[in-house]
Amino acid sequence: MSAIGKNSKAGTASPGPLQLPLGIRLNDECRFENYHISEANQPLLDALLDASPPDLLYICSQPQQGLSHLLQALCHQQSQQPDQGAAFYLPMGECLELGPELLEGVSQLGLLCIDDLQLIAGNAAWETALFNAFNEIHDSHTRLVIGARDRAAELQLSLPDLQSRLQLAPLYQLQTLNDEDKKQLLQLRARARGMNLSPAVAAYILARTERSLTALIKVLDALDASSLAHQRPLTIPLVRDTMAW
Numbered sequence: 342m343s344a345i346g347k348n349s350k351a352g353t354a355s356p357g358p359l360q361l362p363l364g365i366r367l368n369d370e371c372r373f374e375n376y377h378i379s380e381a382n383q384p385l386l387d388a389l390l391d392a393s394p395p396d397l398l399y400i401c402s403q404p405q406q407g408l409s410h411l412l413q414a415l416c417h418q419q420s421q422q423p424d425q426g427a428a429f430y431l432p433m434g435e436c437l438e439l440g441p442e443l444l445e446g447v448s449q450l451g452l453l454c455i456d457d458l459q460l461i462a463g464n465a466a467w468e469t470a471l472f473n474a475f476n477e478i479h480d481s482h483t484r485l486v487i488g489a490r491d492r493a494a495e496l497q498l499s500l501p502d503l504q505s506r507l508q509l510a511p512l513y514q515l516q517t518l519n520d521e522d523k524k525q526l527l528q529l530r531a532r533a534r535g536m537n538l539s540p541a542v543a544a545y546i547l548a549r550t551e552r553s554l555t556a557l558i559k560v561l562d563a564l565d566a567s568s569l570a571h572q573r574p575l576t577i578p579l580v581r582d583t584m585a586w
Contacts, residue, residue: 371413402515426451441470
């Protein structure tokens with residue numbers, strides 16, 4: 342049974358032509374192949390890749406834990422299965438000012454991923470549009486995956502019916518990677534760039550830089566450029582020289 346109910350108190354939007362937001366593009370590097378899934382996050386990955394997934398899935402995550410990567414990876418995978426319908430990624434940080442009309446016609450999609458949902462809290466137009474989108478896709482094959490900083494129960498929404506709908510969704514918490522996971526992530530991303538990053542060099546990097554995923558990838562970007570420019574392998578001396586550690 343779908344977690345999305347049929348009754349609407351905010352009005353029902355009739356399906357219209359889908360309006361894709363200009364300038365919103367998937368990051369080509371955000372794919373499952375270069376995302377390290379820790380043991381703690383395996384249940385989330387299983388839910389995302391389930392052959393018979395729920396209509397609605399809610400993922401809670403703190404900043405820089407890779408949630409945007411996962412949502413885009415899911416869209417990339419969907420795009421490789423055209424018979425399953427189109428995928429649409431809505432990062433609310435970029436879409437909020439474009440207008441809630443972006444949600445019109447979502448029943449035409451196979452997958453809709455909304456990122457940073459907490460940003461619509463208190464915005465009546467967007468809250469109503471999302472509530473109406475629930476009703477529009479109820480009898481369609483559209484799958485809705487939502488990512489947010491806060492749990493649905495903690496969102497400061499002004500539309501109670503929307504809050505109730507969101508709280509019915511299966512909830513997953515994206516868990517923070519531990520140090521060993523971050524080393525493996527660095528090695529995975531290095532291999533994707535054609536570089537060999539040994540466990541010792543990965544540990545050296547992790548011990549000397551900020552441990553957020555964003556900071557680690559920036560270090561890898563710098564090392565990639567330096568290794569190419571100087572035609573040197575990824576060693577501790579190269580890391581030390583490049584990063585001035």
